[in-house]
Amino acid sequence: MTITLYPARRIITMNPSQPEGDCLAVKDGRVLSLGSLEQARAFGEVTVDDRYADKVLMPGFVEGHSHALEGAIWEYIYLGWFDKQSPAGQRWSGLRDVASLQARLAEGLARLTPGEPLIAWGFDPIYFSGARLDKGLLDTVSDTVPIIVMHASLHVMTVNSAVIEQAAIASKEIDGIVRKAGGECVGELQEMPAMHLVFDRYGIDFFEQASQPEALRQYARAARREGITTITDLLNPLSDDAVASMRSTTLEPSFPVRLVPALNALGWAPEEGSEQLAKAMTQGHDKLFFGIVKLVTDGAIQNYTARLQWPGYLDVEGNGVWNAPPQTFHDMVLHYHQAGFQLHIHTNGDEAVEVMLDALEEALCLWPRSNHRHTLQHVQLIRQDQLYRVKQLDACLNIFANHIYYWGDIHLSRTLGFDRCQRLEPTASANRLDITFGIHCDAPVTPLSPLFTAHCAHRRQTASGAVLGVEEAINRQVALEAITLGAARTLHLDRHIGSLEPGKWADVAVLDDDPLDESIALKDIGIHATLLGGLPTDA
Known part of the structure; x- marks a missing residue:
């Protein structure tokens, strides 16, 4: 099989025996060589692909x-504090007060299929001062349509009165059901045993989805x-x-x-x-x-x-x-x-x-x-x-x-x-x-x-x-x-x-700039492309 050679501005290998390379030679999906063009030719016929000649190559990130919930959760309403981008590239603005959160939920409620619960995610109560999100604040959006808000950590949820009633949460003795001093459920459910009362009632399985x-x-x-x-x-x-x-x-x-x-x-x-x-x-x-x-x-x-x-x-x-x-x-x-x-x-x-x-x-x-x-x-x-x-x-x-x-x-x-x-x-x-x-x-x-x-x-x-x-x-x-x-x-x-060295799969991240250059913040370096088994993944 023909050897494909990718010359680059710099190759960072993560291999301590050969920390840098000149050209990435790929055969049968694996790294063949990181030496010069002449050294790669010793293995046989070579095809040079210079599309990354001005880029920096390093092992594909792990x-x-x-x-995988990242690929499914965006079907639901985002209520997070920080701006985020969905896998499809849509930008969602962060929400900085409860009123904005209630407004976004109300927008979702207007589009909701009748009979379905309204599900949202990404809420982070630690950033909100004043009243903690509870069933009362969600009931102002609706106290008849079930509303389920997953917190950013995915370890807590808040639900409205409709969910508490329909899932019979008040009658359950499970750690993680947050109650007032008198025993009344406030709508907050902490960790999996408590949250599964809601998942089971509405047939929700985020991880199966x-x-x-x-x-x-x-x-x-x-x-x-x-x-x-x-x-x-x-x-x-x-x-x-x-x-x-x-x-x-x-x-x-x-x-x-x-x-x-x-x-x-x-x-x-x-x-x-x-x-x-x-x-x-x-x-x-x-x-x-x-x-x-x-x-x-x-x-x-x-x-x-x-x-x-x-x-x-x-x-x-x-x-x-x-x-x-x-x-x-x-x-x-x-x-x-x-x-x-x-x-x-x-x-x-x-x-x-x-x-x-x-x-x-x-x-x-x-x-x-x-x-x-x-x-x-x-x-x-x-x-x-x-x-x-x-x-x-x-x-x-x-x-x-x-x-x-x-x-x-x-x-x-x-x-x-x-x-x-x-x-x-x-x-x-x-x-x-x-x-x-x-x-x-x-x-x-x-x-x-x-x-x-x-x-x-x-x-x-x-x-x-x-x-x-x-x-x-x-x-x-x-x-x-x-x-x-x-x-x-x-x-x-x-x-x-994890490293670029002969015998390993030729999985590569192609970067716009050098990540070892102290003048450029790591977070600001652009990703140009990736290769999986030596093949560009966008081809």
Whole structure:
């Protein structure tokens, strides 16, 4: 087969043995050489494609924690604080007061199909002063049509009186149903057990919807636009229908990314989940990888649902919500570890980190297993002693660097205070301890954009411009590795992707500017194109 050669202004390989290259030579979808034109000719006939001659090439970005929900959620009304762009390119303006939120809901209500609930998403109550969004404020839009508002973190929802009545929420004794002192439901439901009362009543399954072909295509297009060539869906039902849909869609020649879905462990009894995951693994191919399990333990700090150790939250009493009893998570870790699968565990608060480290420690003691790469996800508030334990357990981290920008100001002034904000998203400490780590966006919680994520880890600036935890800033090279090879390692895919070196797939991000040039902010570098297996994805 003919060798295709892509000359470029600069090639950053992420391969320490050959950090830079001259020309990217591709054969059979894999990197053949990064040497000169003359060196590439030694392999045989060469076709030169100079369309990227003035661009910078580097490994395609790996988004190690995001959700295919990004391709489906835009069917609903966006109520977020920040401006956002949908996968189709539509710009949605952020909403800065409750009146604007009510007005956008009223607009949606006017277009709603009779008999359907009105669903919105992206609301972030931590930014709103005054009255907290509750059933009363939603009832002013309608107290007869069910209204469901998912919060930005996807860990909380607010509903109106119609939903409370129709789903019989007031009669349920479940953690996460927020009530007044007298027991009256206020309309806020925290974490999955409480929110499933609503999902089950109205037949809502966002994650099953996200596994359907058009949602997957939308998700992939959004990823490609940001230079991503490998994307995760880190909470997938992995039903037979979802697996079949993901297989057929990713097999389409035009599908521009590789997809890594994770089994939602809380959706299955452990034995059944293992069987389902093993069955799904027989359906994988070069653009679809099964084998990881997702546990969602606590919630989100900005929603006050993450589990924190002393001194807890700065401005409220109480301490978050577990999505299941800690012993349940403990048992699941033991089961899936013994079964040979890789665990990706949501741990926002330091108490959740502690509980899951205990579980991993016991699992590895009972069933020693090398190269397991179990990964703690988010770890926003992980402590230094906990980082040391991660290192000792040979576990990995995937750190939610975008959180610094979107919620850093809030954590400084309201939820955590000064000292704990200095260790928020501790990428430099992870790097100093030589822990394998990636950084991520958790889309649709924050937008897909690995270069913005790298910028957050490098500069550590909040939305207001404040810098939090300067000692935890990482340099550009380390930040770029975290969105390529580091993230690939957390997915057990670094033998295929994450760097440009002979034998690996020729998955490439084509950049307008040099990401190692300190004069240009990482977030401002344009994405020109991507290649998947050496082929332009927009061809």
